[in-house]
Amino acid sequence: xxxxxxxxxxxxxxxxxxxxxxxxxxxxxxxxxxxxxxxxxxxxxxxxxxxxxxxxxxxxxxxxxxxxxxxxxxxxxxxxxxxxxxxxxxxxxxxxxxxxxxxxxxxxxxxxxxxxxxxxxxxxxxxxxxxxxxxxxxxxxxxxxxxxxxxxxxxxxxxxxxxxxxxxxxxxxxxxxxxxxxxxxxxxxxxxxxxxxxxxxxxxxxxxxxxxxxxxxxxxxxxxxxxxxxxxxxxxxxxxxxxxxxxxxxxxxxxxxxxxxxxxxxxxxxxxxxxxxxxxxxxxxxxxxxxxxxxxxxxxxxxxxxxxxxxxxxxxxxxxxxxxxxxxxxxxxxxxxxxxxxxxxxxxxxxxxxxxxxxxxxxxxxxxxxxxxxxxxxxxxxxxxxxxxxxxxxxxxxxxxxxxxxxxxxxxxxxxxxxxxxxxxxxxxxxxxxxxxxxxxxxxxxxxxxxxxxxxxxxxxxxxxxxxxxxxxxxxxxx
Amino acid sequence: xxxxxxxxxxxxxxxxxxxxxxxxxxxxxxxxxxxxxxxxxxxxxxxxxxxxxxxxxxxxxxxxxxxxxxxxxxxxxxxxxxxxxxxxxxxxxxxxxxxxxx
Numbered sequence: 001x002x003x004x005x006x007x008x009x010x011x012x013x014x015x016x017x018x019x020x021x022x023x024x025x026x027x028x029x030x031x032x033x034x035x036x037x038x039x040x041x042x043x044x045x046x047x048x049x050x051x052x053x054x055x056x057x058x059x060x061x062x063x064x065x066x067x068x069x070x071x072x073x074x075x076x077x078x079x080x081x082x083x084x085x086x087x088x089x090x091x092x093x094x095x096x097x098x099x100x101x102x103x104x105x106x107x108x109x110x111x112x113x114x115x116x117x118x119x120x121x122x123x124x125x126x127x128x129x130x131x132x133x134x135x136x137x138x139x140x141x142x143x144x145x146x147x148x149x150x151x152x153x154x155x156x157x158x159x160x161x162x163x164x165x166x167x168x169x170x171x172x173x174x175x176x177x178x179x180x181x182x183x184x185x186x187x188x189x190x191x192x193x194x195x196x197x198x199x200x201x202x203x204x205x206x207x208x209x210x211x212x213x214x215x216x217x218x219x220x221x222x223x224x225x226x227x228x229x230x231x232x233x234x235x236x237x238x239x240x241x242x243x244x245x246x247x248x249x250x251x252x253x254x255x256x257x258x259x260x261x262x263x264x265x266x267x268x269x270x271x272x273x274x275x276x277x278x279x280x281x282x283x284x285x286x287x288x289x290x291x292x293x294x295x296x297x298x299x300x301x302x303x304x305x306x307x308x309x310x311x312x313x314x315x316x317x318x319x320x321x322x323x324x325x326x327x328x329x330x331x332x333x334x335x336x337x338x339x340x341x342x343x344x345x346x347x348x349x350x351x352x353x354x355x356x357x358x359x360x361x362x363x364x365x366x367x368x369x370x371x372x373x374x375x376x377x378x379x380x381x382x383x384x385x386x387x388x389x390x391x392x393x394x395x396x397x398x399x400x401x402x403x404x405x406x407x408x409x410x411x412x413x414x415x416x417x418x419x420x421x422x423x424x425x426x427x428x429x430x431x432x433x434x435x436x437x438x439x440x441x442x443x444x445x446x447x448x449x450x451x452x453x454x455x456x457x458x459x460x461x462x463x464x465x466x467x468x469x470x471x472x473x474x475x476x477x478x479x
Numbered sequence: 480x481x482x483x484x485x486x487x488x489x490x491x492x493x494x495x496x497x498x499x500x501x502x503x504x505x506x507x508x509x510x511x512x513x514x515x516x517x518x519x520x521x522x523x524x525x526x527x528x529x530x531x532x533x534x535x536x537x538x539x540x541x542x543x544x545x546x547x548x549x550x551x552x553x554x555x556x557x558x559x560x561x562x563x564x565x566x567x568x569x570x571x572x573x574x575x576x577x578x579x580x581x
Binding site for chain 1: 486490493496497500501502503504505507508509510511512513514515516517518519520521522523524525526527528529530531532533534535536537538539540541545547548549551552553554555556557558559560561562563564565566567568569570571572573574575576577
């Protein structure tokens with residue numbers, strides 16, 4: 001009987017690898033997710049009923065386990081079903097944090113088990129007892145604890161920043177404080193492992209607190225638009241924390257699943273950075289250097305811009321032959337994807353050819369805009385990827401930019417001194433005219449002026465994306 | 480030095496697995512189009528929910544009177560399940576959107 005569980009774990013490990021592989025290709029992605037979920041289910045059930053420890057004891061407390069599975073399952077399903085498509089990034093962050101917390105709790109319980117054995121054995125004094133504990137075991141417990149706690153605290157902060165509950169806090173010497181906290185965590189852990197002091201529990205729980213503090217300090221100063229990269233990084237952290245559990249219980253499926261996600265997550269983080277033409281280092285510590293760079297003010301501020309009224313914009317678009325919509329972060333935040341689709345249908349009914357130009361990093365996460373527009377029933381063949389869109393702009397009469405800024409900034413092509421120089425952009429200035437919807441003239445995430453807004457062919461339509469689109473729809477209907 | 484070598488030889492199976500898995504993880508997603516970055520991250524997020532297995536083991540081993548382990552283990556099982564179930568359901572919802580359009 002006990003030979004069945006390793007087989008189950010083997011199958012589950014293969015489904016994780018297959019699932020991840022299939023998730024990276026559009027045609028098989030959904031099936032890949034289901035296959036991995038199936039593997040996870042048999043691994044969980046197999047563990048509950050077939051697991052035996054080294055002395056051949058089976059697991060008990062089934063009532064507690066199923067209770068926990070039921071509560072977690074119901075809450076998780078409801079939360080995942082209810083969440084708005086625009087809040088996906090926050091949701092992923094929360095779920096990631098839960099995994100991190102789970103790993104940290106496992107470490108705390110395992111440490112407490114060691115600690116309890118002192119009282120049970122009774123005779124030994126604590127120092128001698130801790131000295132006799134297996135070092136590898138302690139090291140793994142500490143690693144799982146630290147990584148899991150950092151991932152948990154960081155994910156919660158990332159969640160708060162994405163939904164706007166937490167504001168940016170940057171203070172001088174922040175990175176020095178961060179490094180000090182990290183050094184403190186490492187040296188306390190080293191002290192536990194090497195010196196094995198009698199008051200080890202005190203040191204251990206200090207490490208718990210410091211790891212949580214580090215998670216908070218590490219994520220808080222990073223800008224909201226960079227959060228997807230941070231979530232992806234924390235995602236791979238949690239993978240490593242899960243793998244620590246695999247070491248602890250000599251459990252192959254935890255080890256393979258955890259390491260797999262740790263490696264894939266790290267690569268995904270780097271790929272995301274590349275899509276934004278930034279380095280990981282720049283994302284993580286960039287926020288510290290930003291303030292002085294802004295102060296030195298090397299940017300050329302651009303002169304005058306012209307505003308356009310809703311009725312004029314409606315007129316221009318209705319009488320155009322071809323309109324290209326460039327959706328961006330602003331559209332995602334305003335949750336304007338449905339009304340955007342309404343506008344598209346309305347224009348099409350008036351004989352206008354409407355297309356969408358999707359920048360790879362448009363939205364709140366790379367690929368997020370495709371999900372949002374798909375949710376609003378925008379037809380797949382209307383979405384043009386960046387290269388295809390750039391070939392077409394020349395034939396477009398009106399480009400409607402909705403809350404996008406840096407991804408249409410011509411400085412990325414023309415100005416080598418610009419911080420975004422080299423980033424691939426949508427070349428909207430090739431079109432005959434451009435209407436830019438923004439809430440104000442404030443610069444975008446990169447904090448630089450956009451020359452596009454000051455070009456003669458560009459006109460500005462100020463206001464919240466959803467509100468502006470609704471007004472446009474009403475206006476066009478009455479034409 | 481000798482201790483280190485001994486450590487490697489006793490844990491060599493694990494070490495091999497870690498190294499191979501790192502390469503598999505990188506290889507498997509290396510050609511992902513940016514359109515799928517978000518769903519892939521979400522799917523990977525669900526897979527590291529495998530940590531739930533550790534929580535189940537901890538919970539199932541907890542002794543009758545050990546309130547500390549029982550309570551924390553119970554919380555760990557709930558959190559781990561949230562990670563797994565929520566992760567897979569959210570990913571499926573995202574991918575469902577893509578598929579409908581075919």
